[in-house]
Amino acid sequence: MELVQQLVNGISLGSIYALIALGYTMVYGIVKLINFAHGDVFMVGSFMGFYSITILDLSFFPALVLTMAACALFGVAIERIAYKPLRNATRIAALITAIGVSLLIEYGVIYFRGAQPEAYPGDVLPKETISLFGLSVSSQSIFILGVSVALMILLQFIVHKTKIGKAMRAVSHDADAARLMGINVNNTISATFAIGSALAGAAGVIFGTYYIKIEPLMGIIPGLKAFVAAVLGGIGIIPGAMVGGLLLGVIEALVSALGYSLWRDGAAFVVLILILIFLPSGLFGKNVREKV
Amino acid sequence: MLRVEEINVYYGNIQALKDVSLEINQGEIVTLIGANGAGKSTLLKTISGLLKPKQGQVIYEGRNIAGKAAQAIVKMGISHVPEGRRVFANMTVEENLDLGAYLRKDKAGIREDAEKVYGLFPRLLERRKQHSGTLSGGEQQMLAMGRALMARPRLLVLDEPSMGLAPLLVKTIFRIIEEINAAGTTILLVEQNAHMALSIASRAYVLETGRVVLSGTPDELNASEKVKMAYLGGH
Ligand SMILES: Nc1ncnc2c1ncn2[C@@H]1O[C@H](COP(=O)(O)OP(=O)(O)OP(=O)(O)O)[C@@H](O)[C@H]1O
Ligand SMILES: [Mg+2]
Numbered sequence: 001m002e003l004v005q006q007l008v009n010g011i012s013l014g015s016i017y018a019l020i021a022l023g024y025t026m027v028y029g030i031v032k033l034i035n036f037a038h039g040d041v042f043m044v045g046s047f048m049g050f051y052s053i054t055i056l057d058l059s060f061f062p063a064l065v066l067t068m069a070a071c072a073l074f075g076v077a078i079e080r081i082a083y084k085p086l087r088n089a090t091r092i093a094a095l096i097t098a099i100g101v102s103l104l105i106e107y108g109v110i111y112f113r114g115a116q117p118e119a120y121p122g123d124v125l126p127k128e129t130i131s132l133f134g135l136s137v138s139s140q141s142i143f144i145l146g147v148s149v150a151l152m153i154l155l156q157f158i159v160h161k162t163k164i165g166k167a168m169r170a171v172s173h174d175a176d177a178a179r180l181m182g183i184n185v186n187n188t189i190s191a192t193f194a195i196g197s198a199l200a201g202a203a204g205v206i207f208g209t210y211y212i213k214i215e216p217l218m219g220i221i222p223g224l225k226a227f228v229a230a231v232l233g234g235i236g237i238i239p240g241a242m243v244g245g246l247l248l249g250v251i252e253a254l255v256s257a258l259g260y261s262l263w264r265d266g267a268a269f270v271v272l273i274l275i276l277i278f279l280p281s282g283l284f285g286k287n288v289r290e291k292v
Numbered sequence: 293m294l295r296v297e298e299i300n301v302y303y304g305n306i307q308a309l310k311d312v313s314l315e316i317n318q319g320e321i322v323t324l325i326g327a328n329g330a331g332k333s334t335l336l337k338t339i340s341g342l343l344k345p346k347q348g349q350v351i352y353e354g355r356n357i358a359g360k361a362a363q364a365i366v367k368m369g370i371s372h373v374p375e376g377r378r379v380f381a382n383m384t385v386e387e388n389l390d391l392g393a394y395l396r397k398d399k400a401g402i403r404e405d406a407e408k409v410y411g412l413f414p415r416l417l418e419r420r421k422q423h424s425g426t427l428s429g430g431e432q433q434m435l436a437m438g439r440a441l442m443a444r445p446r447l448l449v450l451d452e453p454s455m456g457l458a459p460l461l462v463k464t465i466f467r468i469i470e471e472i473n474a475a476g477t478t479i480l481l482v483e484q485n486a487h488m489a490l491s492i493a494s495r496a497y498v499l500e501t502g503r504v505v506l507s508g509t510p511d512e513l514n515a516s517e518k519v520k521m522a523y524l525g526g527h
Pocket of ligand 1: 303306308326327328329330331332333334335375484
């Protein structure tokens with residue numbers, strides 16, 4: 001029974017990783033940039049959700065939608081201000097800029113509101129134990145999983161069925177060929193940042209309602225782990241990010257369940273090292289070695 | 293229809309086109325021949341808006357389009373089939389064709405044009421649901437052309453459509469280019485296969501290291517010793 005609850009916890013945590021990993025992977029797919037500020041968008045989303053719930057007195061879903069919209073704009077602003085001018089610069093210049101943006105957001109938040117943590121109200125979501133197929137699991141875990149899965153289905157719909165989604169796939173495959181179709185590449189890149197950032201914002205709100213405590217540096221570790229998840233699934237591949245996130249969450253939960261909870265964070269990086277050695281393109285990637 | 297006036301195009305400090313001028317009249321097939329690295333693709337990219345000329349103008353239907361964004365130029369009716377096909381390998385044939393019509397909103401017209409493309413290239417119809425990355429080189433060329441036609445261009449710009457194709461397939465592609473032209477689309481064709489290109493062209497230009505060195509009707513070029521030596525294998 002204990003193990004089942006741990007597994008469910010792992011899946012919930014994994015779905016948060018997956019939501020963040022999607023933004024990493026989409027942005028990488030389209031501009032070949034590891035956006036290290038992405039974990040901080042998650043953090044900002046968490047705070048926006050907190051303020052929407054406590055100050056604006058919103059319930060969960062309105063807070064989620066508001067935060068997603070605000071994070072979408074935030075992501076576009078980051079892209080337009082920091083990354084777009086470097087579109088033709090070397091990859092390392094863009095990477096260093098991303099790290100700079102990350103620090104700027106973290107310490108910007110600390111500057112404006114201080115470094116002290118904040119606690120989400122405990123009653124945002126009903127907390128009950130429900131029994132499912134004779135097993136008892138917390139309703140919150142199920143709820144989080146449901147919201148995450150719904151968002152991922154929505155994303156798949158956008159990417160495969162809408163015009164902007166088709167443009168995103170075209171640009172990520174070949175930007176010049178996309179231009180020749182009449183696709184506005186800059187707008188498509190902005191849309192990708194918007195969608196990725198909205199998902200990270202959603203992950204922030206979900207994280208806050210589930211784990212309660214939030215603080216300005218909270219984006220670093222989940223951000224890194226989501227990055228691992230994206231690499232695990234195959235960077236640039238959307239279903240890969242989803243599976244990679246869930247898998248990483250489950251691996252961590254199992255490591256905890258086996259009594260090695262102190263090793264939990266390390267597990268993610270062991271996974272990263274193993275993938276880089278044995279499956280450099282990830283689970284869903286074409287595993288041919290790429291020259292870098 | 294299109295007049296390129298003394299354009300200079302650079303990659304960084306390297307000048308790829310030097311005072312290049314060229315004219316295309318409505319209904320023509322104009323071909324541009326030249327050795328590797330002469331600047332043929334550079335000229336096409338400048339016309340379709342992927343590159344900006346440093347000096348000079350590209351006048352299309354009375355307006356200077358030099359330096360305009362590629363998407364604006366597609367909208368004005370110029371479609372460019374790039375060298376190496378550049379199909380979206382991660383998408384199906386059908387999705388590639390849809391992307392060709394990206395700027396259009398007339399659903400009925402789009403469907404009609406897709407039927408036309410499938411009529412022109414029956415192979416694509418058979419492979420409609422197949423990922424384009426798994427198509428053969430010839431099929432990819434057909435797809436790249438079909439995709440460009442989906443924008444309903446008035447000027448179709450083709451960059452080495454015969455590259456890497458078996459002789460029989462080259463013939464087919466050239467026959468289809470003539471069909472497209474006969475149906476009212478003006479064509480600018482870049483080719484290394486000068487023989488074939490001259491056989492269907494109304495007029496031709498020869499580009500050499502970034503300059504136009506010769507132009508005229510196919511007969512005039514066929515008669516030129518220089519062209520014979522350099523591009524027609526000396527026969
Ligand atoms: N992206 C680039 N950066 C720098 N130089 C380039 C670039 N693209 C082309 N060039 C140079 O510009 C010149 C013209 O190239 P272009 O591709 O237009 O030639 P081409 O006539 O199309 O040749 P090919 O028949 O091989 O396709 C060449 O010297 C080439 O090396
Ligand atoms: Mg070329």
